[in-house]
Ligand code: B3K
């Protein structure tokens with residue numbers, strides 16, 4: 001990069017000077033290039049007050065401009081300026097037609113942005129700023145246009161030619177070529193444009209909308225994957241129905257298409273009428289897909305469908321508003337999944353992700369508010385903060401307004417802004433207008449980064465029968481934000497009496513929302529005869545860290561009695577965390593550890609209890625992850641965390657062995673696979689028991705795991721058994737099973753990804769050399785993001801003792817990969833950098849090594865904007 005990349009700021013936003021009435025595109029696709037012919041009808045935007053403004057179009061440096069003409073007159077170099085990513089025409093007329101032809105190279109596009117080839121097919125990814133790699137156009141979400149697209153390609157290689165909207169014409173051309181024209185009647189920003197050309201098969205179904213319109217549903221994939229599309233189709237129909245029932249939102253085109261592609265930077269993309277999906281988020285069948293894979297497909301299919309309203313019909317004014325569509329849509333898909341499966345389990349899973357990964361992001365060098373003020377590269381802002389914290393903020397709005405007013409607010413939002421490109425402020429205003437509530441202070445969640453902390457203390461006055469809860473809030477500084485104003489935090493709580501019964505609260509219910517709005521606030525509850533145990537942050541009512549000095553016995557009490565399922569799970573987590581943190585603080589390799597027996601008895605009671613949801617039992621019995629324990633540490637002691645987790649798991653297994661074996665047997669039923677919630681729950685409990693038993697490393701447990709592997713009729717059971725054996729000290733069994741697995745599944749790319757991940761996360765000695773070897777294996781493809789993630793990201797995130805090896809080899813390995821990937825696929829490179837950005841959380845020795853690698857990346861030469869931004873912000 002000749003010049004250092006510059007940040008762009010929200011405060012510099014200006015309305016577009018021109019509107020684009022229609023966009024007519026014609027693609028000629030060839031093996032060594034593509035030609036894009038564009039015909040744009042452009043008029044002055046009355047909302048722009050500048051007199052005689054210039055026309056500004058984006059165009060990536062890789063786009064060759066073949067010809068450009070204005071109202072039929074060819075333009076020469078003197079008529080426009082092309083500089084950086086902009087093409088400017090100084091004083092165009094009020095209304096005119098601009099035609100252009102550009103030449104691009106999808107066949108060598110390894111960034112997987114714009115038009116590229118995934119295996120043998122052409123496909124696109126335009127969000128956020130990929131359209132500028134296709135043709136010259138205002139590549140900003142507030143410029144919306146009606147698109148008409150013709151795709152022409154070889155008929156034999158690319159029998160299927162798809163784009164947004166409805167097909168309106170087709171025909172044959174010379175040289176065995178054919179073409180199809182598509183029209184999308186809904187004005188849309190360029191980031192929602194899509195095109196696919198390939199040799200694809202599909203399944204087809206239909207959905208009748210609530211107003212009685214017929215919609216054709218098609219899901220496309222390569223022929224070999226045709227047997228893995230049914231679950232996505234069922235999920236799509238469920239999502240369409242759910243959005244009608246829950247939000248009153250109906251689908252608007254006659255056809256909805258999903259295409260599965262192998263090479264994809266993210267999970268999926270909500271292009272209007274033509275979603276493009278990473279195969280990992282759409283393909284599923286029992287033999288090849290784990291339970292969590294099925295759940296991912298259901299959630300992502302729904303997420304992209306929900307975007308049709310929260311994102312497409314109402315879109316973002318600029319990319320600072322990304323959470324407007326992403327936070328809201330994640331909230332919508334989380335509620336959908338909760339309704340389709342177990343609500344509490346879904347909540348526990350989402351909160352676990354938030355508390356480990358998003359809280360870490362919010363405390364790291366890339367921390368940003370859900371509506372950032374500036375960025376260098378927008379691709380770096382598709383973050384857990386924008387998505388998951390953004391969803392939590394929408395959830396808090398619903399908590400504050402209540403279900404009915406929230407629905408009224410969302411109706412108003414969709415109606416008021418249909419067809420517009422708007423801001424997070426417009427969303428909040430709709431919620432305020434519909435509910436009559438004042439969300440002024442609540443807005444701080446949009447512009448302040450960092451995770452707020454609540455320190456809660458209590459006092460009981462026995463004589464007066466009065467219980468006082470004092471809540472103090474604070475929020476640590478984040479980049480560019482030293483001091484924070486007080487947040488409006490909805491704190492859902494309840495009180496339990498000494499018998500474990502719920503106390504009636506002033507609102508007449510057993511759960512109440514406390515509006516925490518001050519830095520310090522006291523809430524008083526009267527009419528109590530004994531000191532209650534507080535149940536705090538029920539349902540995780542706000543994305544905060546809550547501190548209350550619970551005694552271990554009180555946590556056991558809450559585990560047994562709290563009526564809030566989330567809090568029962570959280571009490572178990574807190575108990576385990578408290579015990580493990582004490583062991584971590586006291587850790588020395590030569591010192592014997594002793595486990596507080598209360599954890600074992602608490603776990604035993606849960607295993608013995610009748611009638612509990614099996615999925616929740618398995619969540620409660622799952623020890624806090626290394627990542628979560630690391631997030632909670634001020635200075636991460638990688639070796640202590642690893643050793644303590646192993647010790648605690650092993651001790652529990654020793655003491656509960658018989659029960660674990662019995663529960664394993666009870667749940668090891670010989671019935672056909674189904675991904676429904678009950679079956680998933682049963683398998684998760686069974687497999688959790690197996691993992692405890694395997695930690696004993698006995699011959700008996702090895703045989704149990706091997707038997708499960710052999711008889712498994714589904715990938716969930718098979719994969720768990722394989723992981724447990726592959727990560728054990730039974731090295732020859734590990735090798736044999738891994739070889740067997742590869743031999744069975746080498747033709748299934750997504751299963752091979754599991755096989756790669758299992759090896760990349762194997763904690764046994766020699767991990768890094770195994771990873772380097774894997775990267776030479778024919779199953780690895782360094783251009784495919786799924787393969788890169790399965791090996792490199794998994795090693796760095798899930799094999800911490802080796803990634804953090806004190807000789808620096810793990811850090812060096814990652815930095816080498818980033819330097820290689822920087823030019824090949826900048827988005828993936830920047831994303832993979834994350835583990836190194838957390839260097840300040842580690843010991844001085846590790847800090848020095850990590851920082852040195854970040855510096856080496858910085859000095860390595862021509863950095864992409866993506867990598868530059870992450871590296872430079874991390875080194876501040
Ligand atoms: N909106 C897309 C993300 C696109 C990523 C661009 N780098 C997927 C989603 O959130 O639905």
Ligand code: ZN
Pocket residue numbers: 303307325326329
């Ligand atoms: Zn999304």
